[in-house]
Amino acid sequence: MVHLPIHLVREAKLGGPVQYRWMYPFERYLRILKSYIRNLARPEGSIDEGYLAEESLTFCSRYLNNISTKFNRPARNGNESVPNGEMSIFKDSGRPKGGSDIAELSRHEFKQLGMYVLQNCEEVWPFIEEHKREIERQSSIGNERHTDDFPDWFCARIFQLSAQGHVSDDLLSLAVGPGIVTLH
Known part of the structure; x- marks a missing residue:
């Protein structure tokens, strides 16, 4: 061996x-x-x-x-069902196993992480489709522009809907995105 x-x-x-x-x-x-x-x-x-x-x-x-x-x-590893009114991305899906390591993310990696979370939340999918349709109407360079522009577009769109009272607090929190935390 x-x-x-x-x-x-x-x-x-x-x-x-x-x-x-x-x-x-x-x-x-x-x-x-x-x-x-x-x-x-x-x-x-x-x-x-x-x-x-x-x-x-x-x-x-x-x-x-x-x-x-x-x-x-x-x-x-925990309850897989989503309680009423709670978004699928925030469900309690278990406990972590083992130790953890602290890693510093670059700005690009941090942006990729936020986009990954948005793309894997069922409640955001209608907004993703709306953004893709909007990009297709404007130009032919769709996928790269979608990945770069979607988080900012999504935040603006959710704030617009929030002003009208059509958005939950969870979706608003998701649109704002994660905060950058510095560890000492």
């Missing part, structure tokens, strides 16, 4: 990121399939029967209301 790290660097350079070529998901699924074997004389039939039973139970469990199934069981 001491010799293995020498080859890992070369393999990473040749093959790229490991998640595109590792076998763990397939090996884990093969372990599940092997657990279905009850008759060693006919392993294929046992796997078929076990897989069909699992699929049938999964299908039926979607229609059971008062019984705990893997579809209505709470998540392991």
Whole structure:
């Protein structure tokens, strides 16, 4: 095992990121399939029967209301559901595991982070579509301009709607964006 790290660097350079070529998901699924074997004389039939039973139970469990199934069981790391009136981006999705490191972000990385949050919030998607349509009407350089201009446009649009009383406080907070915090 001491010799293995020498080859890992070369393999990473040749093959790229490991998640595109590792076998763990397939090996884990093969372990599940092997657990279905009850008759060693006919392993294929046992796997078929076990897989069909699992699929049938999964299908039926979607229609059971008062019984705990893997579809209505709470998540392991916290509550995955969004309380009424709360935005999906602010939901409580669990606790962090392990330690943390403090990292300083450049202005460009900070802007990318804010854009990532906006693009992954369901409540912002209609505004993203509206901004893209507005850019398409004005010019043909759409995607780069959208990425650069959207946070400022979104902030102005939300403040405009807020003046009319049509915006929640959470959406207003999201439009303002994160504050830059300096750590000493």
